[in-house]
Amino acid sequence: MRLTRYFLPVLKETPAEAQIVSHRYMLRAGMIKQASAGIYSWLPLGYKVLKRIEQIVHEEQIRAGHIPLLMPTLQGADLWRESGRYDDYGEEMLRITDRGGRDLLYGPTNEEMITDIFRSYVSSYKALPLTLYHIQWKFRDEIRPRFGVMRGREFLMKDGYNFDLTKEDALHAYNRHLVSYLRTYERMGLQAIPMRADSGPIGGDDTHEFLVLAETGESEVFYDSAVTDLTFGDRDIDYDSVDQCAAIMEEFTTKYARTDETHDEALFNAIPEERRRVARGIEVGQIFYFGTKYSEPMGATVQGPDGKPVPVHMGSHGIGVSRLMGAIIEASHDDKGIIWPEGVTPFHCGIVNLKQGDGDADAACENLYAQLTAAGLEPLYDDREERAGGKFATMDLIGLPWRITVGPRGLKNGVVEVTSRRTGESEEMSPEAAIARIREIYGA
Template identity: 65%
Template structure:
């Protein structure tokens, strides 16, 4: 993509309404634009990052055996009345009526709808276990939306819902998602701490939040310091191994961790003082096992191997992609801008033409741009006639992991400079070597 043809409305000054680093940088880098309170458009640069986050989430959900579908954003109030949550959910639910005066709602979550889909189609235990997921925009009418897309009213959520014949089966499904979440956040360049949590309006008696350590977080974290150093499950993890996944779950949960709301002070104090970790964090995922909370009132049951009907045991598993993007920024930035992990960067590399219009610089940049693009790299080519300082500031602000800098003097010697955005290290190398570094 040529920068001269890309839509990226950079802001030179910090927006006054932005309270935290991620909100400031997302606005300054032209990633998002606020449309109304707590509602944002994702502009091209932001959408590229969001899409890469979603792709990683999708790959790990598929690896764990979940199956993707798509459910509507507008839901019938009848389903929520059937489960008993319509009146109990609170003012965060946006309630509306259609032209036939039928009560509808803009879905904040999808337990009722997925249960309705399940009960209409699955009748036998032979079709279990089953895990269905989608990635969808949702709406919760937050009383105080803040921090940009970190806590917005409209947001994107990955919901997965598991169905099992027994509690034991449901716990294995829970462990699958627990393991998949550890892998997902690691691939996003984050270390997420799973912590026992309140189930809230979702219900149930087993729940974990996944927390990213950050000073701007709204959750308090109390845990053993080794929580941030445990090995992440490998790509070849056997998700069908009951004992293997239970071992992963037990390993991570054997060391005490909790949010401030669930803090067991005696358990935390039992950890040797030098091994305690007390910090703040951002919730980026939440998983629940809630048994038959929805299947019983909504009649979601299957025939078991004993010939009798059984209400299925369910769980739900959420990750907020539109919350993850600012969380990554909170965890990875400096005074010059964003530092994207390579896995979610909007571009793999930016080619900076230091003297647009110069025949040698133009030719070199076009050569590099074409070679990297042909090799499948996502390349941003700064072909503008801006000043050098502006070009460098833009490249640092938007956080592309690598910069290839082509100036007249270096190009005359058959060389370019390669800068690592994360470390700031610069290396002069031949044009061929620079290309080979990214395509080899």
């Protein structure tokens, strides 16, 4: 993309309403614009990152064998009356009446609707195991929306639901989700620690939250520092293997890590003192096993191997897709702006032309742009008539991980400069070597 043809409305001033760094930078970098309290438009740069995050979530869900569908944003009230949650859910549920006087609601979650889909079509245990998921906009009418997309009212979430014949099978689905979530977050450059949590209005016994450590997190967390040494890395997982998934579950959840809701002071104090940590965390996902809580009242049963009807064992599993963008920025920034991890960056690299209009500089930039594009990469070429300082400030603010700087002086020596946003280190090399370097970084 050429910046002169893009829509990137960066702001010089820091908007007064933004209390935390991710909110400030998303506004300043022209990524979002508030439409109403807790409701945002995703401007082109923000939309690109949102799509990259969404794509990673899809890829990892499909890798785990989960099947995508899409449920609507609006739901009829009847299903929620069946489960008993219509009255229970409280004021966070946005209730709507249509022109025919029917009660609708903007879905805050989808246990009822997915259970209805399941019971409408599935009657035999032979169709199990089955995990269905979708990525869809949801609405929770927060009394105090704040922190930008971190606690918005209209938000994008992946929610998945497993249907299994037995508790044992459902716990494998639980572990499988845990494994797929670890991979998902790592691909986004995040360390998200699974912590034993409280189930809240979803219900159920087993639940883990995934938390990203950050000073601005809404939850106080207590953990053994050894958990932060764990990395998922490039493991080749057979998601059908009960043992493999259980082993990873054990590896990542045995050491003490809890939110304040489930914190146990005695257990915490049993950790060697030098490894005890108290910090804050941002919740970016949660997995639940809740057994037959919805299948029993809603009649989601299958015929078992013995011919008798059995209510299915279920769980639900969520990733906060739009919230993740805020979490990533909270975890990865400096005082000049955002530092995108390569996995979610909106553009793979920036090209800064130090002297727009100079024949050699323009030609070199065009050539870099064409070759990177041909390699399947998306560079952002700052082709504005603007001073170098302004161009650098924009690139630093929007946080592209790599920048290629092109100027007449360097070109006389046959070199351009490749700069890492994270380290700030620059290296001079030929344009061809710069292209090869960027391609190597992204495997393109």
